[in-house]
Amino acid sequence: MxxxxxxxxxxxxxxxxxxxxxxxxxxxxxxxxxxxxxxxxxxxxxxxxxxxxxxxxxxxxxxxxxxxxxxxxxxxxxxxxxxxxxxxxxxxxxxxxxxxxxxxxxxxxxxxxxxxxxxxxxxxxxxxxxxxxxxxxxxxxxxxxxxxxxxxxxxxxxxxxxxxxxxxxxxxxxxxxxxxxxxxxxxxxxxxxxxxxxxLSEALFDRPRIRPAESPPRFVWIGRMVPYKGAELAIRALSHAPEQSQLTLYGDGPQRAELEALVRELNLGARVTFAGWLPHDALADTLGRFRGLMFPTLREANGIIMQEAMAIGLPVVTLRWGGPLGLAEEGEALFVDAGSQGQVVRDLAGAMQRLAYEPDLAERISQAARAKAEAAFxxxxxxxxxxxxxxxxxxxxxxxxxxxxxxxxxxxxxxxxxxxxx
The missing domain is CATH 3.40.50.2000 (Glycogen Phosphorylase B;)
Structure with missing residues (x-):
């Protein structure tokens, strides 16, 4: 054939x-x-x-x-x-x-x-x-x-x-x-x-699972900077998260100038980094340095970056909406309800706080996410x-x-x- x-x-x-x-x-x-x-x-x-x-x-x-x-x-x-x-x-x-x-x-x-x-x-x-x-x-x-x-x-x-x-x-x-x-x-x-x-590439599964609890409370967002990808929600959530928490955004797009202005407005310049596009072959090594992936996407059909994060054991914070809802069960990721903007921002901040202050939670999610990815992806x-x-x-x-x-x-x-x- x-x-x-x-x-x-x-x-x-x-x-x-x-x-x-x-x-x-x-x-x-x-x-x-x-x-x-x-x-x-x-x-x-x-x-x-x-x-x-x-x-x-x-x-x-x-x-x-x-x-x-x-x-x-x-x-x-x-x-x-x-x-x-x-x-x-x-x-x-x-x-x-x-x-x-x-x-x-x-x-x-x-x-x-x-x-x-x-x-x-x-x-x-x-x-x-x-x-x-x-x-x-x-x-x-x-x-x-x-x-x-x-x-x-x-x-x-x-x-x-x-x-x-x-x-x-x-x-x-x-x-x-x-x-x-x-x-x-x-x-x-x-x-x-x-x-x-x-x-997902077998190379991701050949790597040992990361230990997110050993990383500082730094969070990462990756994607094209357009409204539905939820970068604005991640930035606003950071303003309510513990002060030692930081956020790195990888990517670019038409919303970038607006997001940079929001960071200045919220006085988060010392806690937010715009890092540009991340080469795909550097993805696993880079993600392994963070405590969690912020993935509050609002109109995502699937979510390959969520699959990749799960494969290396990086906890994912996402919404109960769209593709991510089918990729993981409770315990394999941290989900927040997709209600109003205010509610989503508060709940995202709460999830960041839990991952920052509860290392055992980060480890449990890491283990469960890795197991799911190995079995399915x-x-x-x-x-x-x-x-x-x-x-x-x-x-x-x-x-x-x-x-x-x-x-x-x-x-x-x-x-x-x-x-x-x-």
Whole structure:
């Protein structure tokens, strides 16, 4: 079986979705699987040296994609035209020997236009995530509109699109909220399979668990500085935490100047450090110097940084909302309710105080988080669960796929989609 993994982005430098696409392909190649990644040409430079020759097909912007980029309000349609280009590429492969895996984006709304006669799986999907009620004022006009029309839009798409009905499997990592969205879109319940959203490198588990109680009461936040990531909440919480507590923020983004102004306003300059982007290969060593990870994200579909912190044994302080709620149980992280801003800030500060003054608590959470991560998150196990869905799809119908038969083409590394057509 040849697996074609489709992801709009794939790189270590483009966020969690892009990272997991690259790591999944690398994991399968390490297992000796026949897999090729199909991704956008914008990933070419970031993927240099990351995958062997012949294992990447790059999709250049079509005329319609370029027009969407140039036209205000139409950028959201670029992915649709990307998937139309992908369908043309996939038709160059023999449908009897191929399974297509539509990996990213994670949204149940995304229209993928799989070529007829080809077997495919979709996911893991973890969409249908919005701000908690007490924080909806942070949502822009577009997101508020999206939330209002999400259900009727899914129902409408379900009438015209059979992408889920035709899929061999729909992998879900977004729990009940994503299952609900798929139900609105007409996805047969029997096609849905629960999996983890992403895996972690075995190198994280080869390291000894850190001892957070031996670190000073310093806390860390990591991410892109945008409102839903919760950096402002972490800073405000620090102002109510014990004076010896400190906070280091890794990352950058459009909210950074606002966050720096907030630090000055709260007179926290001596306790807050803006450290810029943290290279991924330095993540484990760096996190091991802190008492806890502040992860008060307000609209997170999963939370790879939370998985990574759990793997090394760093206690995580997060909200009972969205993706983090499915990654850990009570005792494997410190959860606070996602109510009003004032309540969240007070409870985050209380969690920082507990970790600062209760070293035994930090150690218990560290041990439980590490055990959960070891049992659930190694890439080998996660990749096997995804690949098994594709393998089962191939084996169930092997030899029976006739519609859309095409010749198989071996594509050299870096060949563009406009050169790779029957």
């Amino acid at each position: 040849k697996l074609l993994v489709v992801s709009t982005n794939a790189a270590l430098t483009m966020g969690g979705e892009a990272m997991k696409a690259l790591q999944y392909v690398q994991q399968l190649l390490a297992q000796g699987r026949d897999v090729t990644l199909i991704t956008h040409d914008r990933c070419r430079a970031a993927l240099a040296g990351q995958l062997p020759e012949g294992r990447v097909i790059y999709v250049r912007d079509s005329a319609m994609m370029r027009a969407c980029w140039r036209t205000p309000g139409l950028a959201r349609l670029v992915n649709s035209f990307f998937h139309l280009e992908v369908a043309r590429i996939c038709r160059d492969f023999d449908p009897d020997g191929v399974v297509i895996h539509y990996l990213c984006p994670i949204s149940p709304v995304e229209q993928r236009f799989p070529p007829k006669g080809y077997r495919y799986v979709i996911g893991p999907l973890s969409g249908n995530i919005f701000y908690p009620p007490g924080f909806r004022h942070l949502a822009g006009r577009g997101l508020r509109l999206q939330q209002r029309i999400y259900r009727p839009l899914q129902k409408l798409l379900g009438l015209f699109s059979r992408q889920f009905a035709r899929a061999e499997r729909v992998l879900v990592s977004g729990y009940d909220r994503t299952r609900e969205a798929l139900d609105w879109a007409g996805c047969p319940p029997g096609r849905i399979e629960e999996v983890w959203d992403a895996g 190694p890439w080998g196990r996660v990749a096997d669960s995804w690949y098994a869905a594709a393998r089962a799809a191939h084996d169930r119908t092997a030899g029976g796929s006739q519609e859309g038969r095409a010749r198989h083409v071996d594509v050299p590394s870096g060949v563009d989609s406009d050169q790779h057509r029957a």
